[in-house]
Amino acid sequence: MTKEEVNGATEEEQHAQSKKALKKQQKEAEKAAKKAEKQAKLAAEQQSADEDDFAKDRYGLPAMVQSQEKLDRALVRVQDLTPEKADQLIWLRARVHTSRAKGKQCFLVLRQQQFNVQALVAVGDRASKQMVKFAANITKESIVDVEAVVRKVEQKIESCSQQDVELHIERIFVISQAEPRLPLQLEDAVRPDGEGEEEGRATVNQDTRLDNRVIDLRTTTSQAIFRLQSGVCQLFRDTLTKKGFVEIQTPKIISAASEGGANVFTVSYFKSSAYLAQSPQLYKQMCICADFDKVFCVGPVFRAEDSNTHRHLTEFVGLDIEMAFNYHYHEVIDSITDTMVQIFKGLRDNFQTEIQTVNKQFPSEPFKFLEPTLRLEYTEALAMLREAGVEMGDEDDLSTPNEKLLGRLVKEKYDTDFYVLDKYPLAVRPFYTMPDPNNPKYSNSYDMFMRGEEILSGAQRVHDAQLLTERALHHQIDLEKIKSYIDSFRYGAPPHGGGGIGLERVCMLYLGLHNVRQTSMFPRDPKRLTP
Amino acid sequence: CDIFKGSPNLDTLLGKDLGALRDIVINANPAQPPLTLLVLHSLLCQRYRVLSTVHVHSSVSSVPPQLLSCLGPKHADSYARHMFQLGFTLIWKDVPKLEMKFSVRNMCPIEGEANVARFLFKLLAPYPSDPVLATLVDGWVDTAFFQLADGSTKERAAVLRALNSALGRGPWLSGPEFSLADIACYCCVMQTGSASSAATNVQRWIKSCENLVHFGPAKVLLK
Numbered sequence: 221m222t223k224e225e226v227n228g229a230t231e232e233e234q235h236a237q238s239k240k241a242l243k244k245q246q247k248e249a250e251k252a253a254k255k256a257e258k259q260a261k262l263a264a265e266q267q268s269a270d271e272d273d274f275a276k277d278r279y280g281l282p283a284m285v286q287s288q289e290k291l292d293r294a295l296v297r298v299q300d301l302t303p304e305k306a307d308q309l310i311w312l313r314a315r316v317h318t319s320r321a322k323g324k325q326c327f328l329v330l331r332q333q334q335f336n337v338q339a340l341v342a343v344g345d346r347a348s349k350q351m352v353k354f355a356a357n358i359t360k361e362s363i364v365d366v367e368a369v370v371r372k373v374e375q376k377i378e379s380c381s382q383q384d385v386e387l388h389i390e391r392i393f394v395i396s397q398a399e400p401r402l403p404l405q406l407e408d409a410v411r412p413d414g415e416g417e418e419e420g421r422a423t424v425n426q427d428t429r430l431d432n433r434v435i436d437l438r439t440t441t442s443q444a445i446f447r448l449q450s451g452v453c454q455l456f457r458d459t460l461t462k463k464g465f466v467e468i469q470t471p472k473i474i475s476a477a478s479e480g481g482a483n484v485f486t487v488s489y490f491k492s493s494a495y496l497a498q499s500p501q502l503y504k505q506m507c508i509c510a511d512f513d514k515v516f517c518v519g520p521v522f523r524a525e526d527s528n529t530h531r532h533l534t535e536f537v538g539l540d541i542e543m544a545f546n547y548h549y550h551e552v553i554d555s556i557t558d559t560m561v562q563i564f565k566g567l568r569d570n571f572q573t574e575i576q577t578v579n580k581q582f583p584s585e586p587f588k589f590l591e592p593t594l595r596l597e598y599t600e601a602l603a604m605l606r607e608a609g610v611e612m613g614d615e616d617d618l619s620t621p622n623e624k625l626l627g628r629l630v631k632e633k634y635d636t637d638f639y640v641l642d643k644y645p646l647a648v649r650p651f652y653t654m655p656d657p658n659n660p661k662y663s664n665s666y667d668m669f670m671r672g673e674e675i676l677s678g679a680q681r682v683h684d685a686q687l688l689t690e691r692a693l694h695h696q697i698d699l700e701k702i703k704s705y706i707d708s709f710r711y712g713a714p715p716h717g718g719g720g721i722g723l724e725r726v727c728m729l730y731l732g733l734h735n736v737r738q739t740s741m742f743p744r745d746p747k748r749l750t751p
Numbered sequence: 752c753d754i755f756k757g758s759p760n761l762d763t764l765l766g767k768d769l770g771a772l773r774d775i776v777i778n779a780n781p782a783q784p785p786l787t788l789l790v791l792h793s794l795l796c797q798r799y800r801v802l803s804t805v806h807v808h809s810s811v812s813s814v815p816p817q818l819l820s821c822l823g824p825k826h827a828d829s830y831a832r833h834m835f836q837l838g839f840t841l842i843w844k845d846v847p848k849l850e851m852k853f854s855v856r857n858m859c860p861i862e863g864e865a866n867v868a869r870f871l872f873k874l875l876a877p878y879p880s881d882p883v884l885a886t887l888v889d890g891w892v893d894t895a896f897f898q899l900a901d902g903s904t905k906e907r908a909a910v911l912r913a914l915n916s917a918l919g920r921g922p923w924l925s926g927p928e929f930s931l932a933d934i935a936c937y938c939c940v941m942q943t944g945s946a947s948s949a950a951t952n953v954q955r956w957i958k959s960c961e962n963l964v965h966f967g968p969a970k971v972l973l974k
Contacts, residue, residue: 550830590806597832603771632855
């Protein structure tokens with residue numbers, strides 16, 4: 221290093237900087253040289269290895285799959301690898317979950333969705349030393365095609381879902397190579413809360429998970445959550461279809477807000493503006509007036525609430541129901557609660573594996589319910605809360621803490637995580653809610669709760685155009701904006717009611733999870749618009 | 752035909768009226784239907800406006816239909832819970848012991864059919880003011896559940912003999928008045944199938960019990 225004269229503070233700084241830069245350059249050059257050397261060495265090794273590798277056709281990086289050939293090759297599913305398949309030669313496509321080389325052999329854990337199996341490449345007459353080395357160097361999460369013999373094992377492999385067999389690899393080809401550095405480790409992402417701290421191991425925080433959602437979704441927990449979520453949708457559709465409901469599709473770009481203008485997204489719509497639907501409410505009702513009798517709708521719902529809580533999203537999937545009834549809106553409640561009970565039963569009976577998988581990471585009590593569903597009236601809830609020392613007015617809405625406390629009280633007495641609260645005060649409900657004929661303070665409306673949190677809000681709707689106008693005026697709503705809605709009731713409208721559920725909330729609360737983002741595949745909240 | 756004299760006041764028995772349904776929740780195992788409670792339910796319905804509901808808890812996968820309808824047909828007003836004085840909510844649940852929950856903030860859950868029966872009976876009629884008679888009633892209730900329902904063949908025979916001699920002294924077990932002792936003993940005698948081998952006084956008493964319509968719901972489940 222050369223000595224330089226120092227003339228001034230600024231110059232000194234500049235010198236120092238350029239000195240630093242120089243150093244940096246030098247270092248980088250050294251690094252590059254080393255790297256080149258290493259690569260050259262590797263290439264040389266590879267070449268010399270290739271020359272005397274008898275197994276060189278049995279592994280490697282084949283050309284990218286561009287559909288250039290149509291192989292007549294059956295790929296077996298990992299979950300189907302059972303002792304019945306013992307001693308068969310099979311093909312399989314899976315991800316490399318982990319690999320561990322040990323001298324002349326290399327153990328791999330191959331993963332497919334939530335299932336995994338142990339595989340082994342060992343030097344012998346099928347695999348060469350070079351092939352084992354190649355297998356050991358495959359990066360985690362790469363996708364491989366493997367030809368292997370299924371072998372029964374003496375001792376159960378506790379760490380895999382397929383515990384009774386392992387694979388003896390004869391060929392291994394990398395179909396898609398993963399970059400060597402992963403933004404998060406899958407093992408870290410499925411570690412139960414608290415367990416990592418004890419052992420000094422890493423856990424992944426939620427934002428990191430969500431930033432790298434594609435990788436996070438590969439974990440057994442995420443796989444189970446979203447399979448169960450799909451089950452909820454399926455059970456919802458099946459149950460309602462069996463009850464004679466018709467599935468409808470409604471527009472999400474609308475001209476007027478349905479539930480108060482405060483929490484609605486405005487979008488520019490050519491020369492004017494429009495809103496994103498807060499619920500398919502008005503359209504469901506118009507379908508009832510159009511003689512569809514019983515309808516349901518599964519689709520996105522938007523809420524522009526700037527609340528960053530564990531249970532609010534700005535876009536979620538709404539499961540909406542609307543039906544005409546004969547004489548009493550309890551016909552609607554019965555229909556909805558029965559649908560929910562069928563969903564809970566379906567999950568209890570058909571998704572036990574998924575529930576157990578999620579429980580491993582996020583332990584929770586099994587979801588309990590009653591059949592028929594427990595229905596309490598608002599006044600009863602008030603009495604229960606007052607008995608517990610809560611001071612509340614007769615016509616006050618339930619605050620979130622009171623909602624939770626009530627949930628605990630109901631659970632204590634009835635041991636159910638699901639119940640209906642009926643007869644809400646009219647003042648706290650939207651304008652289209654039917655007032656109670658016996659007590660004008662109350663309304664024919666109801667909420668449904670899971671584990672003490674609201675999942676559904678519903679009511680008998682006003683189906684009389686005149687009363688609807690009155691109620692809208694009482695709520696100071698611009699009649700011009702909801703003209704087409706009110707008009708739909710002028711030409712004969714049957715009495716009807718309904719409600720809407722948030723899919724993500726239902727899944728979260730059924731599984732006893734603590735954040736709705738865990739049950740939203742690509743969550744949207746005030747602070748997150750990507751991925 | 753009200754068979755009990757006096758009219759207990761729910762406010763004094765159960766505490767201040769909070770303007771909402773007073774709901775009694777009973778968790779029972781469908782493997783052991785609580786016959787005495789069904790009889791008491793029927794008696795309560797005669798005295799009060801009772802909202803009766805039957806639920807199945809998710810811990811139980813299926814329940815025979817007669818257990819679902821054991822509290823009789825739905826009340827015509829059952830959609831309006833606030834119109835009733837008392838709620839009788841029977842939940843078929845996988846519990847080791849029958850339990851009752853009422854005021855969860857002030858009362859621990861009451862375990863055992865006998866104890867719940869005592870609680871419900873006090874809503875119908877006060878216990879005899881004579882402590883000897885009151886203890887006698889309690890004694891018969893214990894005998895019914897511990898020695899008849901849970902006892903050996905020998906114990907059962909002994910109880911039947913004791914019943915026979917007690918019933919030789921009066922029409923009902925605790926003397927002149929029908930009481931919880933009669934309900935408990937009748938249900939346990941019938942449940943254990945020992946009625947046919949019983950002596951004359953017991954046979955006569957069984958007939959008198961059955962003349963009261965309130966034993967109907969229990970008889971349905973005995974078939």
